[in-house]
Amino acid sequence: MLSKISSLFLGVFLSISLSVFAQKKKDIDLETVTEKNLKSGIAILNDLISIPNDSNIPEQLWPNLEWCERNFGSRGWKTQRLETAGFPLMLAEMSVPKATKTVLFYFHVDGQPVNAKQWDQEDPFGPVLKQRNSVGKWETIPMSRLDNGFDPEWRIFARSASDDKGPLAMFLTAWDALKAEGKSPNFNVKVILDFEEEIGSPHLGPAVNMHKEKLAADMMLIMDGPRHISNEPTLTFGARGIAEITLTVYGPRNDQHSGHYGNYAPNPAFRLSQLLSSMKDDAGRVVIPGFYDGISLTEEEKRILAAVPHDAETVKKSLGIGSTDKVGATYQESLQYPSLNIRGLYSGGVGKEARTIVPSTALAEIDVRLVPESDPERLFALIRKHIQQQGYHILDQDPTDVERQKYPKLVKWQGTISYKAFRTPFDSAPGKMLNNAYIRAFGKEPIKNRISGGSLPIAPFVDALQIPAVTVVTVNSDNNQHGPNENIRLGNYKEGIKTALAILTEELK
Amino acid sequence: MLSKISSLFLGVFLSISLSVFAQKKKDIDLETVTEKNLKSGIAILNDLISIPNDSNIPEQLWPNLEWCERNFGSRGWKTQRLETAGFPLMLAEMSVPKATKTVLFYFHVDGQPVNAKQWDQEDPFGPVLKQRNSVGKWETIPMSRLDNGFDPEWRIFARSASDDKGPLAMFLTAWDALKAEGKSPNFNVKVILDFEEEIGSPHLGPAVNMHKEKLAADMMLIMDGPRHISNEPTLTFGARGIAEITLTVYGPRNDQHSGHYGNYAPNPAFRLSQLLSSMKDDAGRVVIPGFYDGISLTEEEKRILAAVPHDAETVKKSLGIGSTDKVGATYQESLQYPSLNIRGLYSGGVGKEARTIVPSTALAEIDVRLVPESDPERLFALIRKHIQQQGYHILDQDPTDVERQKYPKLVKWQGTISYKAFRTPFDSAPGKMLNNAYIRAFGKEPIKNRISGGSLPIAPFVDALQIPAVTVVTVNSDNNQHGPNENIRLGNYKEGIKTALAILTEELK
Structure with missing residues (x-):
């Protein structure tokens, strides 16, 4: 009884304080407050990236989940595990009295596998601070250098420093900063944490449907992925x-x-080779009829795409290519179309494994990037039809002896639709809110990508919750995401905290 | 002085005896003598195949060379090592008094690598005797079963049992049999042993040229390779x-x-894929202009090829294919043309190694089988020209940054000519001599292949020594050559000894 009364009292007290804070939320100076919290923010980051997090190894994931429960819980958030057919999701909620809107943030906590031998540091999960020396090589400096200084060009190297623990640590730091200033958002905040993103979030779709009441929100902000190559907001x-x-x-x-x-x-x-070759022309355009159906960019859309900075010559040099595919007239236009990419080929053996054989099989791994206009079931049907038109009988398993005799050309098809595309209008509610927040943080509008080339498991949320979603990208584009020597530039880490702080202090009506 | 006299005396004595034997050489009954020597012949085989012989591991090859030196030396042959830029060749010589002709036999002693895990026996170099059980599975039986019986369907399993230590052991057994009967050939015999055949005999060409006086002979007989699939001689x-x-x-x-x-x-x-696809049509025919130039089969040649038994439907079933390439009208005709075969493909990664990338490279391993009409330099030039016509700039090493910017399409070419083709007329001296020997051994003419699809490093001998060469094939075609569970059928081993005995007792005029 006593505890109920006291928690009631505390609740009333808190709601009064929060409501008072809420009225003043824009009063803080974003740059000053960010700087004040930067050192503790780096400590949060280093703590989090010290936990191994290979999505293929559940035993590594549990300590990450527990860290998140502890770190949201100790900050007064209500946390719960949401069951999936695989590793659970974690939901953290912060209710703000009198708030009418709810913003759902998405992060993932798992990381790509590491091959420690390929890294320039002993342990990919032992964060290392580095600076570039006079000849442009990264050299380690003691982490204690941060006690007496800060250089935005310094970087911290560790798996998931950028993808995606860095953004989660920015968010927690921004929250701490907000609280230290005695402020609060004017909206409820939910945070959903995914622990299977790097293996394609295979259980997310059904789980989001199952838990959609708990996830209900007015908009979704995804904090994952790199800024434009110019490193502008x-x-x-x-x-x-x-x-x-x-x-x-x-x-x-x-x-x-x-x-x-x-x-x-x-x-x-x-x-x-003949089959694959029949799917594309010399300029990299898919020639399967209907593949690009439904996509036609208006002049206005082309203008918006052209506003995204892109220096084709620099990119070609940086990639080491002499020409580009011609799916779109420009890089941004090319991203508006579905892709058909061979990511792997194998037959027989090569190098020391080469033997003088007619191999028994040849295998191609293909990924198809989807845009909202390209329903994957429709694309799959088109590709299958095309394969049949090349004289193939399509199987879903290895051929039997009878099938081998019956059909001169046999192919096995194994198709998986990981997740669909999503695209939110620039003038949507989150679009307007974020534009304002960025102007407050950086004094100018951000670069706006209509769609990212890469994929995020966000369509299940958009479809189930029927809310608009926008991705808040903060990390440096040269972060070596997925590869050895992943890193985050400290300037980006700081501006990411500032970005999160600007969002959390933005008024949502 | 004494020793000189006695060796002179011994020489005279030996030459008289040999000459007496030589006159009677056809008197022996091939079947009876072969049977008499079979058990000791299997002991020779088991001894030889117990020595590991991976051509990539010189430390394994030396004991093989020493075994050969011991085993020819103890039989009175003169042996010597012939230097090459790699592992030495071994030459064994047996001079026969009054002989005017010399026959050079070729064997190789090295073997393909083994992966012991893939074998059904513990040690691929521990010979195992097996019989097929009632459901057709191979089951081990004690080697001692050979003390009391012999079944031609039994097989001995070990690396190189067929390729090519089996034939060498047949030859030594036949030699012992001949000697036990007090006989001798009417020609001098040379035996050249290759220890690098399975890695393509990369040093053989120059070595044969360097040692051509020592290798001089009137004909060359290669004892390597399987019989026709019907297992007829x-x-x-x-x-x-x-x-x-x-x-x-x-x-x-x-x-x-x-x-x-x-x-x-x-x-x-x-x-x-597009580049490879441009090289062949849907029926597997090379479409590069000039590739098949110089080959035109006469009606007589087609008739001879048609005489080789071949049941296309059975072969298709056995290979598990529903159709065949259409380079020739028949299997035998297809072997008369050069081939262009993709033996390996690799890009990015497949299966668990697949990642969502645009790979940096894609690699194809190609082998080109050559016929006498297709000079490899000419074919290489045609293929290179074709590649250039597809818009490629051809490199001989990885591209520089400047080349990457300059040429939209880049390919690295690494070409090796291992060895050329050879083809000997049916009515050549060795053709006639072998035909007679086979009739004596088997009561009928052998199946005659105009050319084998596979390759042998024999062209260097033919070119340097200017002699005709014919391949005496003896082992069962289902011997799992190069793979796990290599074996030799004992019936073939026995008939191989008989074949060698028939050749050694054939009169060469």
Whole structure:
């Protein structure tokens, strides 16, 4: 009874204080407050990225989930685990008295696998501070240097420093900063944490549907991904979806001696080459009829896309390519179309594994990036039809002996639709709110990407919750995301905190 | 002085005896003598195949060389090592008094690598005797079963049992049998042993030229390779040569995120597919102009080829293919043409290694089987010209940054000509001699292959020594050559001894 009364009292007291704070939320100086909290913010980051987080290893994920429960819980957030068919999601909620709106933030806490040997530091989960030396090489400096100074060009190297623990640490730091100033948002805040993003969030769709009441919100902000290559403040209003196809073309049942059966047993690697080759023209455009249906950019849309800075010559040099594919007239235009990409090829063996054989199979791994106009089921049907038109019988498993005799050309199709695309209008509620917040933080409008080339598992939220979603990108684009020596530039970390602070102090009506 | 006299005396004595034996050499009954020596012959085989012989591991090759030196030396042959730029060749010589002709036999002693885990026996170099059980599975039986019986369907399993230590052991057994009967050939015999055949005999050509006086002979008989699939006695009058090409097509300098750069950075796997696809038509025929130049089969040649038994439907079933390439009208005709075979493909990664990237490179391993009409330099020039006509700039190493900017399409070419083809007329001296020997051994003419699809490093001998060469094939075609569970059928081993005995007792005029 006593505890009930006291918590009631505390609740009343808190709601009064929060409501008072809320009225003054814009009074703080974003730059000053960010600077004041930067050191403790880096400590939060270093603490979080010290926990191994390979999404393929659940034993590594649990300590990350517990860290998040502790760190949201100790800040007064209500946390809960949301069951999925795989690793649970975590939901943290902060109710703000009198708030009428709710903003749902998304982060993921898992990371790509690490191959420690490829890193320039002993432990990819032991954060290291580095600066560039006079010849442009990264050299380690003691973390204690941060006690007496801060250089925005310094970077912290560790797995997930940018993707995506950095943004989560920015958010927590911004929250602490807000609280230290005695402020609060004027909206309720929910945070959903995904622990399976790097394996394609395979259980997210059904889970979001199952828990959609708990996740209900007015908009969703995704804090993940890099800024524009210019490193100017950026917002991204959508993301392409992704589907994967594995094609296996069959030759003889077993590898055959290329002397005895070259010129006689059909070679599956040639057949696969011919099949793949039939899908695209020399300029990289998909020639399968209907593949680009539904996409037509208006002059206005082209103008908006052209406003995103892009120096084709610099990009070509940086990528080491002499020409580009011609799917769109420009880089930004090319992202408005679905892609058909061969990410892997294998047959027989190469290098030391090469033997003089007619291989038994040849395999292609394909990824298809999706835009809102390209329903993946429709694209899959078009691609399958095209394959059949090349004379193939399509299987969903390895051929039987009877099928081998019956059909001269056999291919196995394994298709997976990971998630669809989403795209939110620039003038949507989150678009307007974020534009204002960015102007307050940086004195100018952000670069606005209509859609990102890469994919995010956000469409399930957009579809289930029927809310607009925008991606708040903060980290440096050269962060080596997914590869060895992932890092975050401290200037970006600081501006990310400032961005989160600007959002949390923005009035949502 | 004494020793000189006694060796002179011994020499005179030996030459008289040998000459007496030589006169009677045809008197022996091939079947009876073969049977008498079979058990000791299997002991020779088991002894030899117990020595590991991976051609990539010189430390394994030395004990093989020493075994050969001991085993020819103890039989009275003169042995010597012939230097090469790699592992030495071994030459064994047996001079026969009054002989006017010399026959050079070729064997190789090295073997393909083994992966012991894939074998059904503990040690691929521990010979195991097996019989098929009632459900057709191979089951081990004690080697001692051979003390009381012999079943031609039993097999001995071990690396090189068929390829090519089996034939060498047959030859030594036949020699012992001949000696036990007090007989001798009417020709001098030379035996050349190759220890690098399975890695393509890379040093053989120059070595044969360097040592051609020592190798001088009137004909060459190669004892290597399997009989016709019907397992009837077979002779093969040539072998296709082989050249290898590795093509590497370049995309962006480093793997790129397929979301960020799909539709923009050219995909090297698509480009490689298009390039390979441009080389062949749907029926597996090379469409590069000139590739098949110089080959036109006469009606007589077609008739001879048609005489080789071949049941296309059975072969298709056995290979698990529903159709065949159409380079020739029949299997035998297809072997008369050069081939262009993709033996390996690689790009990005597949299966668990697949990542959502635009790969930086795509690689194809190609082998080209050569016939006498197709000079490899000419074919290489044709293929290179074709590649250039597809818009490629050809490099011999990875591109520089300048080359990357200058040429939209880049490919690295690494070509190796391992050895050329050879083909000997049916009515050549060795053709006639072998035909007679086979009739004596088997009561009928052998199946005669105009050329084998596979390659043998024999062209260097043919070119340097200017002699005809024929391949005496003896082992079962289902011997799992190069793979796990290599074996030799004991019936073939026995008939191989008989074949060698028939050749050694054939009169060469």
